[in-house]
Amino acid sequence: MKKKKLFLASLLSFSLTASMFFTTNIHALEEVQNENQIEESNETLTETPSLTLVSSTWDGENDIVFNVQAKDTKVELLEMYIYSNGSSIGSIYVKPDKAVDDSGNGTITISNNELKNIKTLIGPDNQTFNWSQIEQIEMVFSFSKGEELSSFKTVYVPVHILETPTPINPDKTDKTETVKNDTNNKTTVKQTSSTAVKTGDNTNITPYVSLLVVSVVVIIGIVVYKKKSSKK
Secondary structure (H helix, E strand, O other): OHHHHHHHHHHHHHHHHHHHHHHHHHHHHHHHHHHHHHHHHHHHHHOOOEEEEOOOOEOOOOOEEEEEEOOOOEEEEEEEEEEEOOEEEEEEOOOOEEEEOOOOEEEEEEOHHHHHHOOEOEOOOOOEOOHHHOOEEEEEEEEEEOOEEEEEEEEEEEEOOOOOOOOOOHHHHHHHHHHHHHHHHHHHHHHHHOOOOOOOOOOOOHHHHHHHHHHHHHHHHHHHHHHHHHHO
């Protein structure tokens, strides 16, 4: 009987020891797996594309610039919306200037002049709007690897403009200067032409006047000669 009790006690002790051993190993494996998952998640976070707004607001005098860090990721500006009185009133679009190197680092720039030249919303009605009444611009960017879209990001750019910026068009500026020059020329012509009557004939009459004077002198000479000859 004592031998049986001793055997059962030994078996129970062995079972408890084995159970503790396996439990310890399981916890150790779980900790290793958790550490691996944390490392993988950290690696994933480091590869997440970054898009940061450089200029805090748009005041009609500066470009809107974003710093980009997107390794092996294509960044595209999909949509733009403008807000007034706390709600969206419609969409606009400006093609951004992307300067991103092979490593995915660079900038995305929304041209100040391009924004100034926008006068109407996108849509069937092409409704006009006033930049001085706009509070912010919403921009939606997409991030894609290969042909698959991976994520989206929405950025809000505050707008602080007291007056609607005047659109800049170099061609119109040159034409205006030309018109001014033409106007000055016309004014000069009017001032110089006020001293003489315009006949529409700009021929030089000096040779004809000289010929007329010579002819008169010859005729007078002939008349005088005939009178002297008749007296004789």
